[in-house]
Amino acid sequence: MTDLRAWLPRGVEAISEWMAQFGSFEQHPSLRVDDVTLDIAFGQLTDRLQDNYPFGSPRYVGQMLKPPHDVAVLGYLTAMLINPNNHALDGGPATAAMEKEVVARLAEMFALPQHLGHLTSSGTTANLEALWVARESHPGKSIAFSADAHYTHARMCQVIGVEGVPIRADARGRMDIEALEQALATGRIGTVVATLGTTGLGALDPLPEIVDLARAHGARVHVDTAYGGFFALIADDSPDGVARAPFAAISGVDSVVVDPHKHGLQPYGCGAVLFSDPGVGRFYVHDSPYTYFSSDELHLGEISLECSRAGAAAAALWLTLEVIPLTDAGLGQALRANRRGALAWHRLLDESDALTAYQAPELDIVTYFPTRPTLSEVDAASARLFVDAAALPPDKQVHLATYSVRPAALAARGHEVVADADAGRIMRSTVMKPESADAIPEIHARLEELART
Numbered sequence: 517m518t519d520l521r522a523w524l525p526r527g528v529e530a531i532s533e534w535m536a537q538f539g540s541f542e543q544h545p546s547l548r549v550d551d552v553t554l555d556i557a558f559g560q561l562t563d564r565l566q567d568n569y570p571f572g573s574p575r576y577v578g579q580m581l582k583p584p585h586d587v588a589v590l591g592y593l594t595a596m597l598i599n600p601n602n603h604a605l606d607g608g609p610a611t612a613a614m615e616k617e618v619v620a621r622l623a624e625m626f627a628l629p630q631h632l633g634h635l636t637s638s639g640t641t642a643n644l645e646a647l648w649v650a651r652e653s654h655p656g657k658s659i660a661f662s663a664d665a666h667y668t669h670a671r672m673c674q675v676i677g678v679e680g681v682p683i684r685a686d687a688r689g690r691m692d693i694e695a696l697e698q699a700l701a702t703g704r705i706g707t708v709v710a711t712l713g714t715t716g717l718g719a720l721d722p723l724p725e726i727v728d729l730a731r732a733h734g735a736r737v738h739v740d741t742a743y744g745g746f747f748a749l750i751a752d753d754s755p756d757g758v759a760r761a762p763f764a765a766i767s768g769v770d771s772v773v774v775d776p777h778k779h780g781l782q783p784y785g786c787g788a789v790l791f792s793d794p795g796v797g798r799f800y801v802h803d804s805p806y807t808y809f810s811s812d813e814l815h816l817g818e819i820s821l822e823c824s825r826a827g828a829a830a831a832a833l834w835l836t837l838e839v840i841p842l843t844d845a846g847l848g849q850a851l852r853a854n855r856r857g858a859l860a861w862h863r864l865l866d867e868s869d870a871l872t873a874y875q876a877p878e879l880d881i882v883t884y885f886p887t888r889p890t891l892s893e894v895d896a897a898s899a900r901l902f903v904d905a906a907a908l909p910p911d912k913q914v915h916l917a918t919y920s921v922r923p924a925a926l927a928a929r930g931h932e933v934v935a936d937a938d939a940g941r942i943m944r945s946t947v948m949k950p951e952s953a954d955a956i957p958e959i960h961a962r963l964e965e966l967a968r969t
């Protein structure tokens with residue numbers, strides 16, 4: 517374990533030393549605070565922060581949330597003491613260079629032959645950018661995405677004034693290829709968005725087939741791997757890896773989005789978008805009188821929809837990847853542990869009489885529900901399980917999330933649940949911390965016990 521109590525002062529010291537050469541200066545009286553006032557306010561802050569869920573606990577298996585790696589915190593806070601802005605080279609030459617390096621590593625992870633890309637504040641803004649480039653490349657055409665795609669694709673289509681076309685999902689939550697083919701046959705679709713790792717189920721759209729179909733109809737392909745992208749490191753069809761084919765097909769698409777703040781160990785504020793044709797840079801051309809005057813080199817602000825962005829985010833990711841590289845032996849080992857945890861849990865669910873597995877996990881998201889005869893009872897029991905598991909004593913608590921399903925989706929997966937409601941909640945657990953893998957038997961046993969009552 518990295519001891520932040522030892523490392524953070526080293527960051528503060530290094531930056532103070534560097535600053536000292538520019539001469540000492542006194543903080544303006546208007547900005548001075550006394551320690552007593554700060555002590556009280558800080559006490560309130562740390563108290564209030566306890567109104568939270570223990571995202572770092574192995575028994576937090578709910579939403580896609582976990583604290584950043586200590587190394588990311590160290591990189592972020594150290595760079596933040598300078599507070600560079602990666603909008604332009606003038607804003608922070610060092611972190612702008614780091615950003616280009618980490619983006620190149622992401623491109624390598626996806627085996628993109630060439631790329632133009634940058635970090636973003638989030639997956640949503642990264643996808644917005646890709647959809648905007650899609651619109652500029654294929655003006656007047658629609659954008660197709662799976663009905664199970666992230667909800668922001670429909671919203672961003674609205675923002676950029678493009679028709680969004682939802683494509684039916686199949687019995688495993690993947691884009692239905694026949695439905696896509698029908699939509700493409702209309703000639704209306706300019707871009708297909710494929711998701712590798714849907715936010716709900718972690719399902720992998722059949723990318724090789726999608727790429728072939730889209731190309732046959734002259735459409736672009738954008739891949740949203742905000743959640744699943746880093747699984748490319750272990751996409752080898754091995755027992756604790758994930759399916760190879762969908763990830764291998766990324767190298768042939770037009771754009772891809774991945775969120776280092778999901779599986780890349782980073783704090784929030786770190787997404788990324790990469791384009792395989794650097795020529796799309798032409799869509800960003802703009803001129804502003806107050807930026808870009810330090811050199812003729814490409815400024816990240818020239819290829820980004822956003823203006824100010826934290827250089828600290830690039831520093832954090834850069835430092836993290838120096839010590840936990842984007843390889844199977846590096847970050848891949850953590851992802852394999854997540855995967856083993858998810859698969860072990862799925863096996864336990866398959867044997868359980870109290871809980872039923874909803875579908876097999878393709879990544880590390882496990883879905884299941886208390887075994888009940890009707891959908892309204894499944895819904896009520898799920899809601900109760902969610903509350904009861906979190907209400908156990910702190911050292912036993914299990915934190916979960918729910919996911920809403922329709923009767924047709926249950927039936928498609930062969931579940932005989934009486935459809936007495938339009939929709940109902942089931943459980944959705946993200947096993948995104950390698951530490952959770954060992955806790956799965958304990959978590960499962962506790963949930964089984966609660967589900968029986």
Ligand SMILES: *Cc1c(COP(=O)(O)O)cnc(C)c1O
Binds near residue numbers: 637638742743775787
């Ligand atoms: C999380 C997620 C997004 C949105 O990303 P943010 O970083 O939360 O804005 C988009 N697509 C998928 C598949 C996601 O999992």
